[in-house]
Amino acid sequence: MGDPRFFAEPQPVRASDLAELTGSELHGDGSRELNGIGPLERAGRSDLSFLDNKAYAGDFRTTRAGACFVSPDLAGEAPDGLTLLVSREPYRAFAVAAARLFPAAMRPEPIFEGVGVAPGATVHPRARLEAGVIVDFGAVIGDGAEIGSGTIIGANSVIGADVRIGRDCAVGANATVVHALIGNRVILHSGVRIGQDGFGFAMGPRGHLKIPQIGRVVVQDDVEIGAGSCLDRGGTRDTVVGEGTKIDNLVQIAHNVVIGRHCVIVSQAGISGSTTLGDFVVVAGQAGLVGHIEIGAGTQIGAQSGVMNNVPAGQRLAGSPAQPVRDHMREVAFVRKMVRDARARGPRSGNSGEEQ
Template sequence: MADPSFFPVATSLSFNEVASLCGLTLPEGADPARRVEGAAPLETAGANDAAYMDNPKYVAALAGTSAGLCFVSPRFADRVPAGTVALVTPAPYHAFAKLLATFHPQALRPASMFGSAGVAPGAFVHATARLEADVTVDPGAVIGPGAEIGAGSIIGPQAVIGPQVRIGRDCSIGAGSTLQSALIGNRVIIHPGVRIGQDGFGFAMSPKGHMKVPQVGRVIIQDDVEIGANSCIDRGASRDTVIGEGTKIDNLVQIGHNCVIGRHCVIVSQVGIAGSSTLEDFVVLGGQVGLAGHLTIGMGAQIAAQSGVAGDVPRGARYGGYPAQPALSWARESALLKQLVAKRGKTTGGDESA
């Protein structure tokens, strides 16, 4: 259950309204007028709450839940206890997310910390900057010369928007973020502490020293992108760094100069992507994946957490390991290594120093 101090419930819904919202059908015998007043995990949900379940790890929690209503996949529908109404769907988590968004619309994107639209006292907006209607600029934020910000966008406290930066409509720029040399689309969420558009790591190296190469590209972030706290996206050197529409980037991610990230990619925390690499659409990188520079990761490819990628990855492939390789080969090698270690332990009597 959400803490109402931080996330008050905006409404309540009847069982019938919940089913209609999610495109589902109530089972026979369910009371369509019964109300749902909140959403909660299986373990803590009460009679007026909705929950969801689609993972075998939570079968016991499902059996013991007191939730009034539960979104559940077909294979677990017969495990729902008698006191809970089952809304059967192939995508329980998606249905639960729709309900959460209805109950807590204010949690969908960061809000202003200090109040309504307008420029708060203590903020600085350059005289040549252009702000459309309903832009919120929180205290301590700085908007540089020539910057443009679209209607409904929120600039958090201490954020710095550099000269000529363009920010679209209904964006949220988190506290303490810095944006320069960047064009930002609509409905982009940038969490606190993000750095966008700083120099890429470019040097012409020689035995006499390393000459700095001017980084004269931009960062282009398309619509509906979300960037997690303290992530860094370097501007391009000779071409633009691009983040494609709908891509979701977790906290503490580094994206180097000239990288092109496709549409609807998912990049989990602590990933590092070296310069001039390309991710095609719908690529997924697990946590702490490292990519060498000038690589292409094909559309729909998935890379397991902590993998080190040194070469191109084909479309739709599943890779893992260090260096990364097809997942099946990686699993076989890991199993073989385990067998060899076990065999060595037997031949040495368990004495690894032998």
């Protein structure tokens, strides 16, 4: 149900083909053709939808969608006539199918409709671009930069000298990438800033002396970085983002930070210098991590948490200063009880002395 002005209506795909693509079990009419996606309450007969949360079971029972991915335990609540694609991971299967229908929505697309270098773009004579690279209007590619085939460099973006960008990447409009090595299939959304100075100063009573930042940013394969996020280059070491990690919009990653594989960093989070995150760490929105600490693999850090110390693997933290979620919730409950009790007692009496 996308706007056709922005995302062209795809060619219809049969439900049976999507079942095969996703490894789902087909129940119902496999010949049904689908050419759109939509939520359960709005989807029409040619739309594909999904259900993976019992809270939306009511919408599922009345949906008019043509086909729906659903888990085995909820499949029995389907309305008559709905083609089911039964999967133990319905949302993941839906993601695969939706990407098949709308591939243009998967990464930033160029304004330039050709292949190669658009008019008004500047590519240094010593830059090396493999076949199939698109350099959009106004983009600048620096001396010695290397860009792999299938990569898109968005309008007015700047790729600095000697930067390496792998194959099948997408760099959105107005991004800057300097002092960096970028892997394959990396997506950098509009306005991303990679490789600028880290915030390094020798502080003192005579003023703050700037320290040269001579490291790099290394972004491994299949990383996605949201609009307006900043990754500072290292001071004397590299800033590293591990493969498969997803970084939301407006995230700050400081110098020398090392982020493991398949981490998730949500909007407005900030990670201070020289902090290390293990694999599969989740940092929720507006959380802040101080510098020079280690966060163990699989740890989940709640929104607006302030993390000030090393964290073992597999923890769930909340609050500021951050602590285990259960401890945080007990403290919140205790404070609320104190407030209720104080209100029940009523206002305290004033000065007991009487005017003479």
